[in-house]
Amino acid sequence: MNTPTDVLRPPWKELSRQREAATFALWVFLASELLFFGGLLLLYAAYRLANPEVFITAGRETDLWYGTANTAVLLTSSFTMAVAAGAAEADMRRLTIWCLGATVVFGLMFLVFKGFEYAEDIRKHLVPGESFALKEPAAQIFFALYWIMTAVHAIHLSIGVGLIGRLAIFGALRRVHLRENPQVEVTALYWHLVDVIWIILYPLIYLMGRS
Amino acid sequence: MRAQISAIWRKNGLAWLALLSLLGLTFGAAHLPLGIFNVVVGLAIASIKVTLVVVIFMGLGSSPSIIRLAAAAGVFWLAILFVLTLTDVLAGRQFQSAHSQTMGLEQSLDRNR
Structure with missing residues (x-):
């Protein structure tokens, strides 16, 4: 199989080396992202250990159905992204483009659900401040963390939607060669990290105090 | 080619089904009165899901x-x-x-x- 030369960039002479370098660099970036979200999770852990009961009471106010539906949507988007990456490697252009498109649709669906959820949270006065709905001070800490963590996650997700959308459109217009292109693999890895972060957030935000 | 396509769908499809089953499991377990173990079970299932995504979707198993x-x-x-x-x-x-x-x-x- 000859390598498509138009995705090869200097200083690499072989595509396999370029791919390895790109994947390695992205994993280093993902490790730093893990520590970035890790800081927020640590803050959550410390405050939760200090206020175990209040965190459970506050967690009960989140919307379990939006949270669960969004988890299912994001898991499915990771599935279509994984198929897209596999298809790009096996030179199946159509399947790659369709799966990239499906991933974008699922990503947008997540953002729409999140928007409805945020609107409901605002209606229920769950934004920390003067008119906050719960009387315990630590409940405001829980919701401050809720807003920061989910918003930062949503920003990451929006960047992912942009990157995948770009690949899908440029791939369909044949402006980008999808076959064996390191960009597809790197974008897929980033998207899966966004999914991983959500998987960790889900039990910490939505599953508390439901029994 | 056909075999390759079905291999891609099978590998990722099985992981996807496992992830959705685990989501159902963690959702159900959260409704059981387990006390402190609710959070333990929630995080344990989350780490199994993370492992599936990292090893199968992100291909860390064969990296x-x-x-x-x-x-x-x-x-x-x-x-x-x-x-x-x-x-x-x-x-x-x-x-x-x-x-x-x-x-x-x-x-x-x-x-x-």
Whole structure:
């Protein structure tokens, strides 16, 4: 199989080396992202250990159905992204483009659900401040963390939607060669990290105090 | 080609089904009155889901060792961050006499000021 030369960039002479370098660099970036979200999770852990009961009471106010539906949507988007990456490697252009498109649709669906959820949270006065709905001070800490963590996650997700959308459109217009292109693999890895972060957030935000 | 297509769908499809089943499981388990174990079960199932995504979707299972090392480094530093920050909580659980049971993290932070 000859390598498509138009995705090869200097200083690499072989595509396999370029791919390895790109994947390695992205994993280093993902490790730093893990520590970035890790800081927020640590803050959550410390405050939760200090206020175990209040965190459970506050967690009960989140919307379990939006949270669960969004988890299912994001898991499915990771599935279509994984198929897209596999298809790009096996030179199946159509399947790659369709799966990239499906991933974008699922990503947008997540953002729409999140928007409805945020609107409901605002209606229920769950934004920390003067008119906050719960009387315990630590409940405001829980919701401050809720807003920061989910918003930062949503920003990451929006960047992912942009990157995948770009690949899908440029791939369909044949402006980008999808076959064996390191960009597809790197974008897929980033998207899966966004999914991983959500998987960790889900039990910490939505599953508390439901029994 | 056909075999290749079905291999891609089968591998990722099975992982997807497993992930959705685990989501159902964690959703159900959250409704059982397990006390402190609710959060333990929730986090345990989350880590199984993360492992499935990382090993199968992200292909870490078949990656070169330099990439596994990069991933492991992230987890390693995260573990140091958590263990060192929460040392007094972990120690409090170990030595109940030194730390009274009711003392929360905030109070122990206050005492150090």
